[in-house]
Amino acid sequence: MANALVFIDNPGAALKKSSLELLTLARKLGETAVAINGELTDDVAATLGAYGVATIYQPSVEDLDDYLVAPKAGYLAAAVAASGATAVLIENSPEGKEIAGRLGIKLNAGVITDVVGLDADGTAHKSVLAGSYNTTAKATTPVSVFSVKANIVETEPAGAATAPTTAKVEVPADAAANAARISSRTEKPASGRPDLSEARIVVAGGRGVDGDFGPLEELADALGAAVGASRAATDAGWIGHDAQVGQTGVTVSPQLYISAGISGAIQQKAGMQTSKVIVAINKDAESPVFEIADFGIIGDLFKVVPQATAEIKKRKG
């Protein structure tokens, strides 16, 4: 009997940091099982063992990726039944939250999203209303489902490694009956930069970049950062909409957020003000972003940013 079940969707060749965080948190709750979708490589199985996983479940079918959400929730419901887990941990991506939502209804289980901390008794910590409140929440049901944000805990292997057993979980035959089917999919060219919602450092630009994200991209690459943008910059078409940080875009909470040429209206603040350290560069000394910046520079981003990039490259040798 496992206490916690962690869902890892298509682990690929190596587990992402956010998956390792889920495994680290799950161990607090007790014995951990993992339900994966997609291929399980020997390396991934070994890492799961290093993180103390007792059992690895795999679905009986291989077409879960052909549909949106519903069949994955059906698979997880079956995996919860097989494992006896009383807590389910899922990554806090849009799809992760949707899977958590449907799973909660299937299991009559309370769902808590956007979790930034988890106690051993199942109390979840959240940051709500754009980071203006910290709340704690708990499920009152026998099973709890948590979708957990990235970058909230240091990853840590178990004290003693395990040799996980693997088991197949029968996905209900009607799991895809009420699901939307993915009829075509086009991969976008990879930027080589980290995913915005998971990045440790984000460099973001707004109206002030005036169409040229080049200097910010160079700074981002020097720092190993993701590139974000304000709604003004994405609406102007200077960068893709998936780069938008803010209320209607991605909410980020990195170790370092560098804001360049963004005034910092409430819409933008909502998406980034739980960042650990905020650096702001703006020509206008009256920009609201300076009210929340740990380090602010009143100046021209086209001078400050390239100078910083060159200095970082110099120091990193």
Add this chain to the structure above:
Amino acid sequence: MEETLKIVVLVKHVPDAQFDRHITGPGNTTDRDESILSELDEYALEAALQLAEERGGAKAGNEVIALSMGPSGAVNAVKKSLQIGAYSGVHLSDDALAGSDAAATSLALAATIRHLSADGRPVDLVLTGMASTDGETSLIPAQLAERLSLPQLTFASSLEVNGGTVVARRDAGSHSETVEAQLPALVSVTDQINEPRYPNFKGILAAKKKKIASLSLADIGVDPSEVGQAGSWTVVESAAARPPRTAGTIITDEGDAGIKLVDFLAAQKLL
């Protein structure tokens, strides 16, 4: 001739994000005194109106119903939707609903949509915005779809309905995809899908003649124990206002601010 559609759009009254927002009361719920129609719901309403208009609008028998759940203030979201162009409105309100979490809310909404389908004409499409701007859980679309056994097509940046099949395009950071499902279905739309119309004078006048059905739990066949705090599966145990961020060091560039920035990052061990 295209088939006609019966569309329900979920609309929500949310605290205006331009002002300070607060959590109050024994259930740690959001204060909604100063609330407006969630901006993101306007995209769902526009998508519904376009689908209906392509099929001849209200005259041809299409329906666009704005549905909101909540205390008396929630009716304002319905009224605003009628001014923008929704054909009729439904306001689900009951004291027992107070403090409902996503699971209880989705139960009440599912019962309402079943009730709206009970006139012999089932709802074809449930449309929602991509999120509520009070950003509570993002669970409602998925949980409502699960309760109604509907396929969900979320974060649609384009939407078509052809002969009973709904086709949507989704754009994510790493890929874009086309998804499809048979009606009935639930679709959430992004703020990229269209340019919502504004209510004009004619619309505001016309809205006064449109019907808003007020429903209680008894009307939709839901027992009070299934909703509110009693019917919720989660509880918010504490809420503490986070101390506002305070400004740190602000400097004016004198030609070496880039270097000083890197000094700061090094001191914070962020390099």
